[in-house]
Amino acid sequence: MYQKKTMNDVEVNGKRVFVRVDFNVPMEDGKITDDTRIRAALPTISSLVEKGAKVILASHLGRPKGEVKEELRLTAVGKHLAELLGKPVTKLDESIGETVEKTVAEMENGDVVLLENVRFHAGEEKNDADLAASFAKLADIYVNDAFGAAHRAHATTAGIAEYIPSVSGLLMEKELDVLGKALSTPERPFTAIIGGAKVKDKIGVIENLLEKVDHLIIGGGLSYTFSKAQGYDIGQSLLEEDKIELAKSFIEKAQAKGVKLHMPVDVVVADTFSKDANTKVVDIDQIPSDWMGLDIGPKTTANYADVIKNSKLVIWNGPMGVFEMDAFANGTMGVAQAMADTVAYTIIGGGDSAAAVEKFHVADKMNHISTGGGASLEFMEGKALPGVVALNDK
């Protein structure tokens, strides 16, 4: 586990503190549709304000690829942050340069400035040393609270740490603590639920978790490649031909390691990929050749709920079906409900599973919902996160 300096290890009063947050929030027509990530950064920001720091916030939004994209400015985020904080936030239209330097020089203790989307500079994603130095020049201390972007080695997530004292923020600390403890000293039975679209995206995570869990539950689009590997005909369901052998090897590895692997025994099939498709529930060995599986069936959902109920720790990443369409949402909803009802410690690995527990109104019943999609996945793969590695050791 990481042993990195935290905000408790530095004196911030009167200091200029550059805080990398992950305000990469979903937006529609200029409006924020989910402010979870902004709220998650509030403890760090408020704590720094209370301690009399000059708080300089930086984030990316979307993927502007080194160009200024009007729709990816952080203006709406700044406004919303000011409301949540209950104090003014000075939103700038640049992230480096004279105006920024002048504004920072005039900051009083406890002031909050939000820089413009750092990805408007091509050097951000390239982890350009000059750009990182320009950011570092603005501050005395660097705080990384952007767990969601910790798997990126960019100028504001990693490069900047070369130049000034660098510590983790409160959200970063919490994410690393929860996920780190779960993977290193799990309460047992420990269950992982892996769903989502593709095997290809989950190879590393399945490999790593097979070393640690007691139960592995498989669902979603990727489960059909596993079912195919078991010899079932899967009709028009999602298949990654080139991953069948890999799926077979996972099934064998689970057996060898004594990991109980749980696979769909029935599925909801549809005649087209559409919310208005004709649907029916069939056993896994009865998928018609011209139909496709788009959700786990009720028997499977009940089996999975039972495993979740009897676990002490459950980590969930990836939906069980095409939960965006009501006709194929029951499996994901059933798993979400089981997660809400269990006494187990429940961790949601960000991304679509986080969206699912929100959609089914059980988010407040989860013990931890990670703010990182890709980052939590890479953490669960056992990979080092560059944004954390870059911070000062304790």
Ligand SMILES: Nc1ncnc2c1ncn2[C@@H]1O[C@H](COP(=O)(O)OP(=O)(O)OP(=O)(O)O)[C@@H](O)[C@H]1O
């Ligand atoms: N049986 C299925 N057939 C086709 N698509 C499916 C199926 N089951 C789930 N999906 C789709 O998979 C998508 C989610 O998979 P994806 O791997 O992108 O999410 P995730 O695992 O939560 O990752 P992230 O953290 O990146 O959001 C959903 O949009 C869902 O509709």
Ligand SMILES: O=C(O)[C@H](O)COP(=O)(O)O
């Ligand atoms: O949303 C995320 O997962 C993070 O903000 C990282 O965004 P990125 O995938 O564009 O680097």
